[in-house]
Every structure is written in structure tokens, then in C-alpha cells.
Amino acid sequence: MKITLSALAAFASVATAHFNMNYPAARGFDEDKLVQFPCGSFDTPVSNRTVWPISNGSIALLMGHIDANVEVLIGFGNDPGSAFNTVLRPTCTEQGLGNFCMTGFSIPEGLNITDGTNATIQVVTNGDPDGGLYNCADIIFSTSAPAPADGVCKNETSTKTVAATSAKQPNETTGTTTSSSSTPSTSKSAAVAALNAGFGGLVMAGAAALAIVL
Numbered sequence: 001m002k003i004t005l006s007a008l009a010a011f012a013s014v015a016t017a018h019f020n021m022n023y024p025a026a027r028g029f030d031e032d033k034l035v036q037f038p039c040g041s042f043d044t045p046v047s048n049r050t051v052w053p054i055s056n057g058s059i060a061l062l063m064g065h066i067d068a069n070v071e072v073l074i075g076f077g078n079d080p081g082s083a084f085n086t087v088l089r090p091t092c093t094e095q096g097l098g099n100f101c102m103t104g105f106s107i108p109e110g111l112n113i114t115d116g117t118n119a120t121i122q123v124v125t126n127g128d129p130d131g132g133l134y135n136c137a138d139i140i141f142s143t144s145a146p147a148p149a150d151g152v153c154k155n156e157t158s159t160k161t162v163a164a165t166s167a168k169q170p171n172e173t174t175g176t177t178t179s180s181s182s183t184p185s186t187s188k189s190a191a192v193a194a195l196n197a198g199f200g201g202l203v204m205a206g207a208a209a210l211a212i213v214l
Contacts, residue, residue, distance in 0.1 A: 021135035023060035024050030038082040039136035052139035057105035060153040065127040069170040084122040096159035117141045132171025
């Protein structure tokens with residue numbers, strides 16, 4: 001029995017990944033340090049900020065877990081530190097591997113955000129057994145921001161979101177959640193039951209994807 005190397009490599013690349021933030025561009029990515037609050041070990045803003053719209057913004061992720069709770073927060077200013085106190089998208093449960101596109105982001109009323117305002121987006125998931133995973137992207141708001149390039153923000157055919165049912169945040173959850181809080185916790189959770197099930201599904205999905213030659 002032989003397993004094609006290309007199939008094995010493709011499966012391995014997904015199985016070892018937590019999640020990437022492809023748009024707006026993440027500050028950086030270190031697979032082993034995504035657990036570090038608030039920005040996966042990249043805690044210094046970048047100078048080349050992504051120009052992002054004040055209304056109808058998009059966020060493109062690459063998901064490496066078959067089941068994850070996802071929440072999107074934002075902090076305003078040149079360097080918000082860990083003050084991600086505004087919820088842009090309450091927690092939902094994302095299911096499926098690969099590309100995951102979220103659209104329709106608008107800034108809540110009353111925040112007086114104008115062209116040229118700097119901010120940082122924080123995406124939190126519960127894709128680690130010991131707690132949350134974090135990615136951040138530095139942006140500058142513009143009413144004339146260009147749309148992401150074709151193909152950047154897309155969904156795999158198997159990707160979907162379902163409603164979450166708890167008031168806890170992704171880094172605190174032990175199952176499916178939704179967030180009603182605007183202040184994220186800096187602590188990491190105990191093992192995530194839904195994630196453990198997701199690892200099993202990931203292995204089975206990968207095994208099915210391998211090309212086996214008798």
C-alpha cells in the first residue's frame with residue numbers, strides 16, 4: 001500500500017494549523033504562539049496598515065480545525081494594547097476546514113470613526129485545548145477602501161456557521177458559545193470538548209482525503 005506524497009503533505013499542512021488571518025493582513029503568524037494574548041505574540045502594531053472600510057468590511061480566515069468558536073473584536077487608536085473592548089461580531093460556531101469569509105462588518109454607531117482612524121482587529125477562536133487562539137490585524141479606516149482582491153475572501157463549499165448558545169467567549173468555552181460581553185478575558189480555558197471532537201473529525205477527514213494505491 002502506498003500513499004501519495006502530495007496528498008500526505010496537503011493533509012499535514014491543515015492538521016498542524018490553528019487558523020490564519022489572511023485579510024486584513026495579520027501582524028504576523030507563529031503557529032506555536034497563537035495562544036499568547038492579545039495578538040498571538042505579535043503585540044506591536046505594523047506600519048503598513050490595511051485600508052479597511054467603515055461599513056461592509058470583510059475578514060478572511062484559513063481554518064485548521066474542523067469546528068471552532070470565532071469572535072471578532074476591535075480596539076481603536078495607534079496601539080490599543082490589549083483593550084479590545086468593542087465586539088464587531090459576536091461568537092458563532094464555524095464548521096469546516098479551509099477558507100472562511102466573514103462579511104458585512106460595520107462600526108457600531110456613536111464611536112465617531114472617520115477616514116484616517118487607526119484601529120486593530122482581534123480575532124479569537126477556541127481552537128486550542130488550553131484556551132484561546134489570537135490573531136490581530138492593524139487597519140486604517142477609509143470610506144473609499146478598496147474591496148479585497150478576487151478570491152481573497154471566500155468560503156469552502158463545506159464551510160458553514162451555526163448559532164452559538166453560551167454567553168462565554170471563545171477563550172473560555174468548553175463547548176458551543178456566543179459572546180454578549182465587550183471585554184475579552186485574558187485567561188485561557190480548560191480543555192474544549194467541542195475541539196476534542198473536532199480533532200477526531202479532522203483526522204477522519206484527512207484520512208478520507210489521502211490517495212491510497214493498492
